[in-house]
Amino acid sequence: xxxxTQPDIHITVSxxxxxxxxxxxxxxxxxxxxxxxxxxxxxxxxxxxYFSGDTLVQGIKGFEAExxxxxxxxxxxxxxxxxxxxxxxxxxxxxxxxxxxxxxxxSGTRLQVQP
Amino acid sequence: xxxxxQDPRHKITKRGQNVTFRCDPIxxxxxxxxxxxTLGQGPEFLTYFQNExxxxxxxxxxxxxxxxxxxxxxxxxxxxxxxxxxxAMYLCASSNQGGSTSTDTQYFGPGTRLxxx
Numbered sequence: 001x002x003x004x005t006q007p008d009i010h011i012t013v014s015x016x017x018x019x020x021x022x023x024x025x026x027x028x029x030x031x032x033x034x035x036x037x038x039x040x041x042x043x044x045x046x047x048x049x050y051f052s053g054d055t056l057v058q059g060i061k062g063f064e065a066e067x068x069x070x071x072x073x074x075x076x077x078x079x080x081x082x083x084x085x086x087x088x089x090x091x092x093x094x095x096x097x098x099x100x101x102x103x104x105x106x107s108g109t110r111l112q113v114q115p
Numbered sequence: 116x117x118x119x120x121q122d123p124r125h126k127i128t129k130r131g132q133n134v135t136f137r138c139d140p141i142x143x144x145x146x147x148x149x150x151x152x153t154l155g156q157g158p159e160f161l162t163y164f165q166n167e168x169x170x171x172x173x174x175x176x177x178x179x180x181x182x183x184x185x186x187x188x189x190x191x192x193x194x195x196x197x198x199x200x201x202x203a204m205y206l207c208a209s210s211n212q213g214g215s216t217s218t219d220t221q222y223f224g225p226g227t228r229l230x231x232x
Contacts, residue, residue, distance in 0.1 A: 004157075034220075034221075036223070041228070042225055042226070043119070043121075043206055043223040043224050043225040043226045044158070044206065044208075044223040045223070046220060046221075046222065046223075049220055090157050090158070092157070101146065101148065101163045101170075101171060101210075101219075102148070102160035102163060102171065102173070103150075103158075103160065103221060104160070105157030105158050105159070106157050107155070107156055107157050108155075108156070108157050
């Protein structure tokens, strides 16, 4: 069975500082990996995704993520955080090669941005 | 492209009552998913449709839960005899994949927040 671990429940950074959110997954084959962002009371917005190819993936809002198979990680980064980035971030893994469509999500990391 | 829509956005009900939620996927998306999200947790998969066929159900989907997608467009999720433990955000997502390989991407709606008193 696949699983996702987001080790950091809550992170606080200063506006303009760099950001890295950690995601570790467990899956026996090549995973499909996603990062979503959720503002309070809202649904999830897709930031970026990895299916294959280049292990450094660019997304919206200046985010990027790097797939590292040897570390089973897919960490999300942003060089300079804006106050509007404050939200909850979820990493998810899909097992599309098995035919299953369900995504498995981590428990999320809440990002707080200090002025 | 108007995105995935869900109705209602909020529902408050008393324990034991039945509730029904609706999801309208992105037009022409052939796959539709339901997830449940409790406070402080990530979404958990409930069920998935391809067109009108319900192809996968989670163990979380007890007998009190039923989902339909009768014409392969919108979907409904009904919870019978609600319990306080059903209080959660119910999220719908849709995706489009014409081939047999799965590289489709799920796009989420705003969710329906259910509170059971």
